[in-house]
Amino acid sequence: MVKYRQILDLHFKSVSQRTISTSVGSSRNTVSDVITRAKKAGVSKLTDDMTNPWLAKKLYPEKQAVKKGYYPPGWEKVHKELQKKNITLKLLHTEYSDEAQNSGKLPYAYRSFTEKYNLYVRKHKATMPIKRKPGQILEVDWAGSTLSLKDRENGGDMPVYIFVATFSYSQYSYVEGFLDMKSSNWLTAHIHAFEYFGGVAESLVPDNLKTGVIKPVKGEPILNESYRELADYYQTSIVPGRARKPKDKPSVEGAVGFISRQIIAALRNYQCFSLAELNDQIRLRLDDINQEPFQKRPGSRKIVFDEEECGYLIPLRPPRLKLSEWRIARVQSNYHIQIDRMYYSTPYEYIQSDVDVRLSKDVLEVYFKEARIASHKQLHGEPGQYSTNPDHMPDHHRYFLDPTPKQSKRQLNGYIPHIESSIYNKVNFIEWRTILCLINKILCQSL
Incomplete structure (x- = not known):
């Protein structure tokens, strides 16, 4: 195997190509070709990450799988397809094999295919931890799992949907159950969470659910008007997470899983007939979770929230918002x-x-x-x-609805020209209105 790094290392030290050829055991033509390709590739000095395999791919990309006869997979496409529902790596490998055979090249075996895909993910899809600021973001969502109540009439189970709100900085959470996920309960849950926390975060990060976002337009989602009104009243902003991007709200996604294990699973066999009673049980377990010490850092969610985050919240605006x-x-x-x-x-x-x-x-x-x-x-x-x-109403509709005596006479003159004033004066105003209605009815029937 050619020692690309050693060749370049000696070259950068001004060692002659003849001496390099003797030292690395490669021909002078190979040494010259490596040096020439390094210049074209812009490699002017060596760094720690420039290993021999890395330099081989950089200087001789044509010597990779294609030259050996293997069909190169499009890993970016594979990664995007794998995020879709019901798509598996096995299915994508089958499609890749068909493409390779149609191109007259060899496909990787399934084991090699999965190994190379995992290598691609590790190299190109690395994540970066983001430092959150206290009081900046409150992530909100509905939990995927549900609890249940007993129906007093038939003894059946009624589903209870769990709302979760979590601060990104302290991981301090609020949980409450509701009988449906309609807009009114979505807004009520927010107000209860604000009152539980004693303040409001600078930004709310919900999912793209219909009760919060009417249309998840890329760049500027169209918000539900009631949700926007709530944000304006409490002087906060709404920044919906991108569709199918759970990492936009990792705190609440993690909290949903944690709460599903600690609260929903713990209350799965709890039977009651009242939503208030069930929420009391949820609150007891929620307080235990918020006060439970962290495993990898000092303090707890409650301590970090009280000492570091509470002071940065926007104060609650009295009185409570009237829902609309x-x-x-x-x-x-x-x-x-x-x-x-x-x-x-x-x-x-x-x-x-x-x-x-x-x-x-x-x-x-x-x-x-x-x-x-x-x-x-x-x-x-x-x-x-x-x-x-x-x-x-238009003027002529308003006249017909409640005409004055003078207006009634003007309308009758349109049907019966030259009506005698003495006759009109002898008839009661209410009677004239009755006559007018009868004339209208007769004319409509004749038409």
């Missing part, structure tokens, strides 16, 4: 929008426009391009009810 829900609706031709099978009016100028609807506990507000255009008290009870503000 945002929806999108289209103004119908009758200048009403439909929400939960109830109808609410908007100014008629916005017919066929898409509007944002904010639902709070008792009030419904309608926004167009961030400007509020209508507000109603929420309707409850029988579906199909209407809440109509007369100011939202």
Whole structure:
């Protein structure tokens, strides 16, 4: 085997090629070729990582697997494909073997294929520890595992979904169970976590779940409006982790696994009928986890949080945020929008426009391009009810809804020209309105 490092080492010491050839046991042509290729490759001095195998690949890349007749795998493609669901290294090796045979070259055996892939991962996919700052990041997520409650009516199991929030710096965590993962519970869990911690982190890092992120656009995800409103109220920012990138939020991913073992697994056989009772049991085990001493450094999650991180949190803003829900609706031709099978009016100028609807506990507000255009008290009870503000109606609709005597006479004159004033004055105003309605009905039937 050619001693590339020794050849270059002697060359850089100004030793002649004849002497180098004698010292390393290689021909003068080989020594000359190694020196020439080193100059072209920009190797002007040797470092510790420039081993003989490294120099062989650097100076003679054509002598690698291709020259021996083996088909070179595309390791970057293999690594990306392996991250997809249900894709295995065995399947990728089968596809690679087919490609090699179609190219007229030899494929690596499965054992060599896996060894070379592991070598690629170690060299090119190394991770770097990132030093987190106290109070900077709070990672939030739903745990994959669930607990359960007993249904009082039929004795069946009702799933309980576990919310987890973890500080990246201290690993101090908050855990709570909910009966569903809807937006209202997602926001409530955040508020409870803020109150448990006694403050808010500079940034929230959630997953790309629908209750937090409407569309995970690369670079600038579109946030759920209710979630954005919560962040604005508590003066924090939301930085969603990238899709299928769990290392963007490693603390909560690790905490989810740890909590699944320490809390969810421990309570798997615990039976109760009340969510509050189950959360009390979760809180007891959570306090034990936060106060448990670290194995590889002094202190505990609770001690590090109290001594180093708590002072950097953004203070809680009183009073507690009143939760709201945002929806999108289209103004119908009758200048009403439909929400939960109830109808609410908007100014008629916005017919066929898409509007944002904010639902709070008792009030419904309608926004167009961030400007509020209508507000109603929420309707409850029988579906199909209407809440109509007369100011939202066109003038001719408003006249027909509640005409004055003068307006009624003007409308009747359109049907019966030259109506006698004496006749009009003798008839009660309510009777004229009845006559007007009957005329409209007859005309509609005739049409």
